[in-house]
Amino acid sequence: MDLLPLRRPPGDLHSPGVLLSLLSDESPRVYGPVRRQLLKLGKSAHPALRRATRSEDPLLRTRAREILLEYDRERAARKLVRYSLRRDHSLGEALSRLDQFIDPELDPRPYRRAVKAMGSAVRKRLRRRCSTPAGVLSDYLFGERGFTGTDDDGPMPGHASLARTIESRRGMPLVLCALYAEVAREAGIGVDLLPVPGHVVLMVRQETNDQILDPFGDGELIERKHVMGYLEANKLPLQEEWLVPAPSTAMFLRHTLNTAACFRAIGRRGEVRRLARVARVLARHPATPQLHV
Numbered sequence: 365m366d367l368l369p370l371r372r373p374p375g376d377l378h379s380p381g382v383l384l385s386l387l388s389d390e391s392p393r394v395y396g397p398v399r400r401q402l403l404k405l406g407k408s409a410h411p412a413l414r415r416a417t418r419s420e421d422p423l424l425r426t427r428a429r430e431i432l433l434e435y436d437r438e439r440a441a442r443k444l445v446r447y448s449l450r451r452d453h454s455l456g457e458a459l460s461r462l463d464q465f466i467d468p469e470l471d472p473r474p475y476r477r478a479v480k481a482m483g484s485a486v487r488k489r490l491r492r493r494c495s496t497p498a499g500v501l502s503d504y505l506f507g508e509r510g511f512t513g514t515d516d517d518g519p520m521p522g523h524a525s526l527a528r529t530i531e532s533r534r535g536m537p538l539v540l541c542a543l544y545a546e547v548a549r550e551a552g553i554g555v556d557l558l559p560v561p562g563h564v565v566l567m568v569r570q571e572t573n574d575q576i577l578d579p580f581g582d583g584e585l586i587e588r589k590h591v592m593g594y595l596e597a598n599k600l601p602l603q604e605e606w607l608v609p610a611p612s613t614a615m616f617l618r619h620t621l622n623t624a625a626c627f628r629a630i631g632r633r634g635e636v637r638r639l640a641r642v643a644r645v646l647a648r649h650p651a652t653p654q655l656h657v
Contacts, residue, residue, distance in 0.1 A: 459619060541579050
């Protein structure tokens with residue numbers, strides 16, 4: 365006797381509607397292939413996924429949001445790779461683009477306006493105070509605005525975000541240095557980042573003598589001997605290159621690796637892989653091979 369053919373489930377297994385009906389299945393053997401197929405469909409699946417984010421089923425809502433977020437992160441990663449291929453980089457722009465990878469729903473415009481406003485405030489204080497540019501920058505950003513190092517335990521992606529640092533006024537050394545640098549440039553102050561391992565600091569260029577400022581350490585003005593003491597205390601090589609201004613591209617690479625480390629700490633392997641693509645491009649850039657980042 366001939367066997368009857370197996371009946372296929374109703375509907376097209378590649379259509380968003382059918383895939384969404386399987387998205388809340390608790391079996392990993394079902395969820396994994398369904399998730400991959402929805403990601404492969406790209407924008408054509410987005411209307412159905414957005415409807416699913418309003419479902420009464422909490423598991424369906426959560427998974428739909430996660431897939432939309434993953435799609436947006438992939439798109440942000442591609443933009444980062446394209447930006448990485450440029451000949452020159454602005455550290456402020458690079459961190460803004462990394463922010464949009466960390467939080468694809470972020471609107472960077474309010475934070476850019478905030479940086480411009482802080483730069484304008486520093487410029488006004490420069491005109492009316494008898495103090496060095498480094499002193500005015502520190503007095504305003506730490507003394508008045510309260511920007512300083514984060515004391516939160518453990519690396520989190522939000523710690524690597526320039527936008528979240530502006531909101532919370534707490535951040536990692538490199539992010540705070542980038543913020544100070546962007547505000548300084550808006551105010552017409554020349555600055556460079558010094559790539560001290562684990563604790564980037566800011567060199568403020570002045571007419572008589574340059575000054576080193578530590579945004580992570582409450583905006584304190586420090587000397588070269590303090591940097592050397594930090595290196596010695598942490599058993600790091602006492603190399604003069606740590607006190608040589610770093611190209612923006614090298615700092616972009618370092619912060620990409622910092623951001624990847626934050627995602628790795630919370631088990632987000634997909635985000636780590638995407639940032640590794642960006643890091644590989646930057647590592648081959650002419651501005652970075654000679655530097656330890």
